[in-house]
Amino acid sequence: MTLALYVPRRSPVHRVPAGGKLLALAALAVLLFAVPTVPVAGGALVGVLTVGLLAARVPVATLARQARTVRWWLAGLFVFHALFTDVPTAALTVLRLLALVLAAAVVTATTRVTEMVAVIERLCAPLRVLGVRPARIGLVVSMALRFIPVLAERAERIREAQAARGGSARGIRGIRTTVTPLLVQLLQMAHTVSEALDARGADDVPPARGHRSPAGA
């Protein structure tokens, strides 16, 4: 689960402003669910692959990695629909989701996270009247985007460590020995990150008269 998968290239797709790409992604999602037919979903998938691989020259491996993360889920969904609904619905569901996942992957591969965050900040500008500072929203979004792969990696490492010992932490014992320590570790990491950010001037406390006492920091 890697979200920071920007692939630097000189392509028309990369040059499209982030806002435009996000809008296109949203429009695609609306279209796929508004017109639930196999040709539309299949066409969208082909279109996404054309734009991603040919126009934006995103490596096949990058897109394949994204598809791999959802493969079991898609397979399960296909089997479920094939058994309980029908095969066309199963195909439609899988094609549609694959198209969306890959479209999102193409957008993330061709758009720097900083650009994405800038779009969100711009969208949040009207909230200024409520005392919300758009820059803080940008900060919290970039932190979340950075934390997701970190977390996924740590959880995966624990899973691997447990598998290597031939067991898995389940039940209440698992919570006490694995989940809670991980969560506490992550809270501490978040705290450390915030201190580092504050040290670099992200603090929202305006430079007050005099210096702030260490006890109050």
Add this chain to the structure above:
Amino acid sequence: MKTRDLAYVALFAAVIAVLGTLPAVNIGPVPITAQTLGVMLAGSVLGARRGFLAVLLFLVLVAIGLPLLASGTGGLAVFAGPTAGYLFSWPLAAFVTGWLTERFWARYNVAWGTLFNIIGGMVVVYLIGVPVLAAVAGLSLGEAIVSGALPFLPGDAAKAFIAAAIAAQVRRSYPVIERPQREVAAR
């Protein structure tokens, strides 16, 4: 909000996202996912305000097109689908859970926590999610309860208990809710 609060908010948005990578069980229109566990945790570890914002932030990430929902979906479309009510109920669920947790912080334990998680993470979620499901999917309210609430009772109750167990332990070793008050006292 302090940068530290923003970091906690971002962290729990990420926790909810990563819980979405656990396999979801699809029964009928609404999938059973581990993500509501994250919603309960956000409320019971961070409290009302930060918990609410963490879930809201997660939904913003979904809305801008990251495929973070347990179903591997994302984008604006999910906010118009039959399960949209559940999604919209999540921030409120975290808020209610967090508010109750803060209110009874001094005597918080697994039993109380489970109750708070049930009120916030189940009652609030069903109250909003089920009517929306009925309206969007064209079901009667009874049918919507059968397909959109009943199948989740055992799983959600288990999640409420698990989230409370985790929150009670975090409270002992790294209390996030208590901390600001202590700092005020030290000043």
